[in-house]
Amino acid sequence: MIHMSPFEAIALKTVLGIALLGLAYALFLRRNILREDKGTPKMIEVWEAIKQGANAYLTRQLRTILPVIGLLTIALFFSVAVVPPSAEALERFPGSSPAQVKLIIGLGRAAAFILGALFSLMVGQFGMRIAVQANVRVAAASRKSYDKAMQIAYRAGTVTGMLTDGLGLFGGTIIFLIFQKAAPDALLGFGFGGTLLALFMRVGGGIFTKAADVGADLVGKVEASIPEDDPRNAAVIADLVGDNVGDCAGMAADIFESYEVTIVSGLILSLALVAATGQIKWLVFPLLVRGIGVFSSIIGTYLVRGKKGEPGDAMKAINKGFYSSAFICLVAFAVLAGFYMHEWRAFLSVAVGIGLAVAIDELTKYFTHTKYNPVRKIARSSRTGAATLILSGLSVGMESAVWTLLVIAATILSSIFIYWGQPITFVLYGVAMTGIGMLTLTGNNVAMDSFGPIVDNANGIGEMAGLEEEARERMADLDAVGNTTKAITKGVAIGSAVIAAVSLFGSFLTDVTKVQVQMGVAQAGHLLQTGIRISEPLVLVGLLIGGSIPWLFSSLTINAVSRAASLIVVEVRRQFKLPGVMEGKTKPDYGKVVGICTVASQKELVGLAAMAILIPLLVGLGLRVEALGGFLGGVILSGLLLAVFMANAGGAWDNAKKLIEDGNYGGRGSAQHKAAIVGDTVGDPLKDTAGPALNPLIKVINLVSVLAAPLLIQFRTITPGVIVFLVLALAAVVAAIWYSKRTVRPRRSG
């Protein structure tokens, strides 16, 4: 058992209470939102179509995911069978025999996995459902008041934000309270469940939303020259559904997963430090920090109001809420450092995390905002056509990846300085605390992010239901604010993914070392001594293979979007030719396009998940655990660079188009505008499908590696059984790649 002071015991229970408080606050907000008016019958009609599409997607996705979850639960349960229970586990359950402890840990791990998956699913699904409920109400409210419309949208976003915070913190804390020293095993299961679901939601949502968006734009804006959200376009409802499944469900699950994984790796590295120093404070600190974060998010988000409704008010109000929360946090953290920790190092690490969030935010803004040089340069290059515009964007995206990476490298360096002269355990702890700090204000961040698709949808409903000019203007202003908040969150999500991945890499090292010592396979020195040496050819091979994985994933997801989009183009073209559709007399068959998107997005999931899980096992078994370490390094490096490159190039093209639409460099309808639309369309799947999918991918791979490490060490020699597994796994991966690349046409809707 871990010995806590009475203050610490109470503090941890308070953290649990705050997590529940966050959830209660979410329920409270939800009830208020549902009371609002839904507007005209025409609006409700559009809304029903969106809701139906969204529900169809969620149901179908659940059907695809459940068998995978079931299979993995069983695998996780049995994975403990071959590994003897750790000394910590035996100590935690002193009355039980080793076999019983093994059973407990197996069950705990499987249960935690289900919990993680369930929470991630809840955040994604409930978040999306409340967004769908809110959008029509925002449209209705905007007919009367800017303030009200803004408030509904932001509060609906806050519901998702508080779900993310509350469920993540609750899960992590309760697992620790039950398993204590033996928590890492269950925590890894919890992290894996959440991350895997996030991968599903991110990839599925990303493909859906961009296939619909690209398809709708190509055939509507570019070919038929009709405006966005025009009801004659059969893809328009799919596009609106896409905003929800991608930007709401996908993004929320993604950030939940980052929030959760930083807790998981933070706790695992804390436990290592507790074991090394005998001081429990290192572990209580991150949980208290996160508790304070939830509390300050509740206050901060509640302060957000739209005021009179002059342009810019919404952004100001959202910022005010954010800075209030940040202020409360910093003061409380300082109190914690001075009066509880009696030292400042952990505080500094957390503060670096907040600094990192701000720095990445500023970098993202610089490279993607219309105000600054990069986007202006891209927009200017439209004068020589689409090709130079694409080239400028590629160049800007590449450069932004360099600076973002340097900022993250500086963060890791700062951890080395803060814990100068201390063993590596401290440095890794510092990096983990940076992750804890960076995502402290997740409640606010998710609220800001979800705000985006809600007002975007409201705007679309307004267009399709033909609302009044005044209402449309209000919503257009909100929509612009939403674009900014979405971009900010994306940067934070990527930055936190890298920090979380580096922490997981640290957990991998710690875990492998522990298991090696425990199993007696490490004679001369354990892994932390020999390390992951890329100067060893086998480890270098691992590094190279790891580096290629994010490229493979990006290739497959981009490909999936373009294939699905071309199916949609064909379908919408067919419907345009039906009598009455172009004249606006006959309603097009929206459901059919939603069906295409749903099928296309689900098809990829199982294959990609199989790759993410099997490839690390293949490397670990085939090339040994040190090469797997190199592999993880490669995945983190390539994943970071590609993700930032794609996100920022996409964002920059998007805003270059907006800059031109605002009347610069030729304005709407000019040749330059056409070039900018090409750029925007290229950027869409990069920034909203392939790029964001890398966040959960990096972490799924890291978690699988940490989970599998004891097994890999066990099967260090190549036995016939291992060879059979290797061959089967390789075949499965090849099959998955082959399957992912095929075009599947949806069956007749039924």
Add this chain to the structure above:
Amino acid sequence: MIHMSPFEAIALKTVLGIALLGLAYALFLRRNILREDKGTPKMIEVWEAIKQGANAYLTRQLRTILPVIGLLTIALFFSVAVVPPSAEALERFPGSSPAQVKLIIGLGRAAAFILGALFSLMVGQFGMRIAVQANVRVAAASRKSYDKAMQIAYRAGTVTGMLTDGLGLFGGTIIFLIFQKAAPDALLGFGFGGTLLALFMRVGGGIFTKAADVGADLVGKVEASIPEDDPRNAAVIADLVGDNVGDCAGMAADIFESYEVTIVSGLILSLALVAATGQIKWLVFPLLVRGIGVFSSIIGTYLVRGKKGEPGDAMKAINKGFYSSAFICLVAFAVLAGFYMHEWRAFLSVAVGIGLAVAIDELTKYFTHTKYNPVRKIARSSRTGAATLILSGLSVGMESAVWTLLVIAATILSSIFIYWGQPITFVLYGVAMTGIGMLTLTGNNVAMDSFGPIVDNANGIGEMAGLEEEARERMADLDAVGNTTKAITKGVAIGSAVIAAVSLFGSFLTDVTKVQVQMGVAQAGHLLQTGIRISEPLVLVGLLIGGSIPWLFSSLTINAVSRAASLIVVEVRRQFKLPGVMEGKTKPDYGKVVGICTVASQKELVGLAAMAILIPLLVGLGLRVEALGGFLGGVILSGLLLAVFMANAGGAWDNAKKLIEDGNYGGRGSAQHKAAIVGDTVGDPLKDTAGPALNPLIKVINLVSVLAAPLLIQFRTITPGVIVFLVLALAAVVAAIWYSKRTVRPRRSG
């Protein structure tokens, strides 16, 4: 002294003789070519313009480069001042005092650097000059005979090929014969000189050629709808000059550098193995292999004849030459293995190298040839516009990078298997021998590659001088063959760059370990024991920074091309408006556009070179030598992936356009064709500027690191002097980045 058997002494002298024979063969071919007829006065007029442009570029480039070379020669000479001479150096010059030995080594290093730079410059400049001499003669010959035209073009390419082979082999062998055991220092200087010049030629040539190409296409084909190589386009001569400075001078210097660096790293790792085993055969083997390669290239290339001139004959003849050379090589290598080495492992490594060349060749073909699915898919996606075509190309490029990387990883793995159970020195030797094998047939490869721009230029001269239909058809056929051979060489260049970089990474490890032991800084174990551990946070930071460098370079070079291209567009547009130009009555001012390209391409050189040299020093001094090891790993990983991605995406777009131009998916002039032109234009700077520039970049960084390693170990503690250097170097890097991003307009031509 190294003890050689009489056979070995004679063998090495024979290698030297073969190198000289290769050079003599080049001279012989050159004389024959210069004897050929130059055609009509109109043709000579066009040709004079190209020659003038090319000469202006070369002169200007020399002016830019010379100060840098001078500065570095001095730096290299003094770099040995702080490091005590190695035991090997003292042994080599037994009569001299340590101070004298230091002087000898310093002079040797500086002289070898100059030699490397000079040879690289010679290959680039002479290669380009003979290409310029040949193109007009090919055009003239094509009026009479397909066979003759093909032969002139191929033999002109062979001149460059034999220069590459002969100078590379001569330099490496002579340096070894002089310095023997103490050769590594001088060899590194030789490699550095060649690589740095290659970086200059590659970047300069790449920016020039693509700025001209993109600029000419944008304003000619896209805007004014006039055909390629139309004499009314002021950029057309610059475009033709660009083919020479990019595809001839740039590519030749690049391959020379790969050829040379594989010898350099091969000899360094051989010497380590000789020291470990006491057997000189490990070192003699690679030199003999290369000697055999030169000999077989002479025979193989001489066999190439165009025959009757039916379409396809040229490709068949070139292939016949290649396979004859390959056959001679393999037989001779086997004889060497059986009768001299008395074992097969080194033979296997060399054979793996040849296999790697073939595998990369096949992969490149699959992803970029019109016959296969990827390019067909890209061409098909033109039906939904430029955006989906770009997306398909990005996806194809990314996937191709994955498979190429896996093939290279498999090569390294095979080295581990071939030398299973042996110390790491053997494995590194195996990787180096793979590099030796891969570039054995460089003579043939360069001949094939240079063939491309020569026939391309001949075609352009034909168009501008209005030659007969029959001659034009012959040249068009040759041009198509040239496109294929160019693509093949590009794949081999990238693959060999990675293998060479991995060997250099091995040299880095070997060298650092040796120096650490010698200086007594390594107490418990030396670097090969502790290794480059990315599990150390500082090394991980190095890895991350290293990974970002190729992205920074690519961003800057792509940017340079688009800026220069837009300057050209403005200039050509201005000239179109001058009276008489569009009617073909007044000749446009070709020289002005050549001037813009020259200035734009030279501007970047110094900044990029400063970054390539200073950043590794910054990392090594600021974060220590282990982090520099991580840095090199990151550079190799990112560099490989980005280079292959850009090369193949670009190649695939290019051929997708050709596929459409051949009458598929709408054919010439259709909307699909316009979309494909956008893709081709985006791909141009990726495949011909940014991608290829990464080859020498990776190696310059590796060589700087190996050269600086002793210094870095010397300055292990951070002294005020080190801090001053760090600050200055950082400032210089930032200034270089800032300068590279600025647009500089050329001064008035003078």
